Amino acid sequence: MKQLILISLLFIFSLPAVGQINIDTCQSKAKANYPLxxxxELIAKSTEYTLSNANKAYLPHISITGIGGYIIGGLPTVSGPGQLGNEPSKFQLIGIGQINQTIWDGGATRSQKDIAKASAEVEKASVDVSLYSIQERVNQIYFGILLIDAQLKQLEILTENLNLNLKKVKLSKENGLAYQTDVDEVKAEVLNVEQKKIEFYYTRKGYVEMLSLLIGEKLNDYVKLETPLISNSAENMNNNRPELNLYANQLKLAEAQSSMNKVNNMPKIGxxxxxxxxxxxIAFGASDFNSLAVVGLSASWNTDGIFRSSNNKNLDKIRMEKITNQQETFLFNNKLELNQASSAIEKQKAIITKDDEIIRLKTAIKKGYLTKYDAGMCSMNDVINAVNKESEALSNRDLHNIQLLMSLYDHKTINGN
Structure with a gap:
């Protein structure tokens, strides 16, 4: 059964990659799939209704009031000379109708519309900030899969080398130049490598499932991920983090809200x-009074805001200073992250410069041990160790290259690019 499982896994690893996807596509799909x-769309609809309400401020305002009741004390009557006044009815109905048409509201409608638009931009910028974190999560999973693929690639090369040695030692045993223990040592090492493949396979499978959930699309377990192309230089990049746009829009909103202080101090004309x-x-002698109509200009001026104007200005100033302080704090922390990412890039570059030389030496050592084994000067265990060391050096080089690429992408993401 164990042999059947190993053969099945070997067949799986030998299958061609099914499908192909790149990191930019994953990030776009992850954002589109995220419920936020x-x-x-909700912000756009809300803003549309708010602006529509503000535009209706200049429509006529109509109010109608009806009062009906029993007059306890009665109403006075006026009669002409020699005439008796009629006793007024104890039941009275009074109807009052009023219509107001605003001519100038001191800029209130315009300010309300500016505040609505600025609020919408702040809300959208907040969504942008939340969605940007999805990009970081995609990066981590994507490069995690690439690291696993690099390890599996080197394990395949190691398996090929071990199988070649296994054939060689079997032939030597048949010719009486090797022992069964030599054969068993190589077989055991092949099984160790296959065991590592199984671990990496299921780890990769879990990563692919997480990536599938993020992008909202079922990916095949053997999907191939394209290695991103990116410049080795992380310098001279403008900071395009969405947080900066959020702070800028918050300042615009604060400015729009502060304009209401001036508007509230203006008179309203209509x-x-x-x-x-x-x-x-009501009878006034020979005539009755039962209706009255008035038309004219209206003006109102609430002076309460004038006494609060100074304090309101100071509060607006403090609000803007708080936003500016938050922006400066973010830029400070962002700079620290960028410096850390730059240090990681330089470290990876320095490490990679030594990889090729290490590989050259480990390969020469392996060849030397193979020659010694053929001459009976070392054990098969020494050969296996040398093969493993060479494979480790090759694996480290691939690992360091992926880590460098990941560090470059981290720097790019931290900088908002």
Whole structure:
């Protein structure tokens, strides 16, 4: 059964890659799949309704009031000379209608629209910040899979070398130049390598499943990921982090809100129409008074805001200073992260410069041990160790290259590019 499992896994690893995907596609799909993406549409609809409400400020405002009741004390009557006044009805109905048409509201409508637009931009920028974290998660999983692929590639090369040695030692045993223990040592090492392949395979499978969940698309377990192409230089990049756009929009919103202080201190001018209906009317001698209509200009001025104007200005100033302080704090921390990422890049570059020389030496050592084994001057265990050391050196080179690429991408992501 164990042999059947190993043969099946070997067949799986020998299969060609099914499908291919790159990191940019993964990031785009992950953002589109994230539930928060729906916020953009909701913000747009909310802003549309808010602006529509603000535009209706200049529509006529109509109010109608009706009052009906029993007059306890009665209403006075006026009669002409020699005439008796009629006793007014104890039941009275009073109707009051009023219509107001705003001519100038001191800029309130314009300020409300500016605040609505600025608020929408702040909300969208906040969504951008939240979605940007998805990019970092995609990077971690994507490069994790690439690291596993690099390890599996070297394990395949190691398996080939061990199988060649296994054939060689079997032939030597048949000719009486080697022992069964030599054959068993190589077989045991082949099984160790196959065991590592199994571990890497299931780890990769879990990473692919996580990537599938992020992008909202089922990926085949053997999907091939393209290695990203990126410049080895991380310098001269503009900082395009979405947080900076958020702070800029928050300042615009604070400025729009501060404009309301001035608007609240301005008078409001409009047209006024009012009518009064009395039923039954009030008798004034030979005539009755039962209706009245008034048309003219209206002006109102609330001076309460004038006394608070100074404090409100100071509060607006403090609000803007807080936003600026948050921006400076973010840039400070961001700079620390960029310096750390730059140090990681330089470290990886320095390590990689030694990899080729190490590989050259480990390969020469392995060949030397193979020659010694043929001459009976060392054991098969020494040969296996030398083969493993060479494989480790090759694996480290691939690992360091992927780590450098990952560090470059981290720097790019931290800088918002």
């Amino acid at each position: 993406i729906k916020e953009y 047209l006024l129409g009012a009518g009064i209906l009395l039923e039954p009317g």
